Amino acid sequence: MKKIIHLLINLVSILILLFFAIPKILGQAKSVAGFNQFESLLGIDATFFRLFTGFSELAIIILILIYTFIRKKIAGKLAYLFLFVTMITALGIEFFIRPEPVMLLVIIAIVLSLFSIYQLKYILNHE
Helix, strand or coil: CHHHHHHHHHHHHHHHHHHHHCCCCCCCHHHHHHHHHHHHCCCHHHHHHHHHHHHHHHHHHHHHCCCCCCCCCCHHHHHHHHHHHHHHHHHHHHHCCCCCHHHHHHHHHHHHHHHHHHHHHHHHCCC
């Protein structure tokens, strides 16, 4: 049963990350507008930040896939540590940078953070 939960978390994490990474990388209007909002507040070029975030999410996806199919535990550790740090950063941006936090994004970040903690504990206990 734990293996099924573990695999479902991998799948859901990949799908959520894909859902957010693709619009960032393709420069869809809603994504561009969201990152333009951060430019003046963070002092970071909006396009760079958007692309950096999108490609970071793709990197996490690749690490999760390597971990899932090739069984490289170091890839799993890196993926879920990177995902956890990314989601904590996203929560910080939602609460301290964005004028009004988007609750759906907050919930998604919390869920992915919890997934990361669960997966890291699972990987460390099954070495």
